[in-house]
Amino acid sequence: MSDLQVEIGGLALSNPLMLASGIMGETGGLLARMGALGPGALVTKSVGLEAREGYPNPTLIELPFGYINSMGLPNPGIGEFSGEMETAVSTGVPIVGSVFASSPGDFAELCHRMEGMGASAVELNLSCPHAEGYGMEVGTDPSAVEGIVEECVSSVDIPVFTKLTPNTEHLVEVARAVESAGGDAVVAVNTLKAMAISVDLRRPVLSHGTGGLSGPALRPVGLRCVYDLFEWIDIPIIGVGGVEDWRGALEYIMAGATAVQIGSGVGRRGLEVFRETAHGLASYLDSVEEGGIAQLVGVAHD
């Protein structure tokens, strides 16, 4: 019997696969449905203090190798999200509350309220590539990140994950800032800033112009980021970007990820992607006679 269990910052997961933020995570009903389909944890849609409508459509483009989206952080606000959390938490699958804000105090308040609603961990969205004043606009400055993470860590007793952007040459410095602030893990990576042009109409397709690229096109970039981070930080890394089968998940684990999130793969492979990927991981462990998945973390390094 293969051992898929992992632990991140004290949070035990039955398997290393997590639903990534922004996919099937806006309502309690959707989270509960996904929870029954095999992931070790579920990350909510990013929630802020106030409701946001996000950008006008088009907000998503399908490409042969992934998606580009610029939703613009639509969310009902933390107050109205409590009903969704109640439904999601009742499933028993650990819920990771994703939050976004522009100041350390607002981030800390959101974390505190997520903890109160039953979140098993929080994930700080310091990496959304398409919302002015939020996300990567905050998350590319190591000292700002350190301040935010510090305040969040001191405001809750649950693990604090920080989701990083690949759209910076300061990736490692930002991650080290997270570590020195007491952050429990980093999540790498959010989407790559990207765009698409309609040749027929001679204009960008997305209403916002630019968005974030996800899916298999992102995987080599995410892998490189995780590999680099593993060399430089000691806190756990949660890999994300273009995983849609067990081989992709193992690539991240061997690069140094303790757990792996799947987002776009839910759309491209279907809702069964978690069960199929977990099954593939278990079969692999059996075939190579490895005791547990945790023993494979970072094995691609010298």
Next chain:
Amino acid sequence: MISTQVVELQEVFPEARGMITLRFRLDEVARPGQFVMVWIPGVDEIPMSLSYLGARKGITVKSIGEASGALSSLREGDRMGIRGPYGNGFRMGQESTLCVAGGTGAATILPAVEALNHVDAALGALTSSELLFEERARASARKVMMSTDDGSRGYHGTVVDMVSDEVGEYDMVLGCGPEPMLSALLDLCNGAGVDCQLSLERYMKCGIGLCGSCALDGQRVCADGPVFTGGELSHMEEFGRSRRDTAGRRRPL
């Protein structure tokens, strides 16, 4: 994988008062009840049921908001973007079927009426000038019943009230229209012991089951629907009661 295509409008014509049809070439095969995401450049992208299938597809638009208003102002030769077709569509067989449409719900229902062999159609509207697709329905259905809320044409009352006595004679009911009407139709079908499939409408962003903006009770209208069975709908706590706004907040219908 379905990418956005830009199509040119080949034909634009009024369908009823305040409602126009836009026809365009789209080679993708579509089933009755499926929808497309329609991009009006610089304005919005909205889900629209296909009211005409075949190679030259069509959508039928009632001008109610900014996006539908912009669509209504398009002319032959204008261009718009299309993604799709998306969604499950109606499951259709050889059983005796009643198709029930309220208002612009007829745009979703008519392709089903045309595809079915043993079918009757019930079309309802607020007033006679807003009745859609009478001729198309008469060309395909065994029987066509009409209702108007103001009594200006056919049965005086709602389309659901009109079919209440005879719904039990059918093996299957297909429905599309405003959600309070669909909720009444579901109650009617459940009471009569008749299976039904109803097509829902929700605000959508991605259209392909990722973002959750069209969710009700853990179901995605875009990817799991837009057509749901009476059995599925009977267990949905949000059906007929609430929808979600653009920020994802639950609001009463």
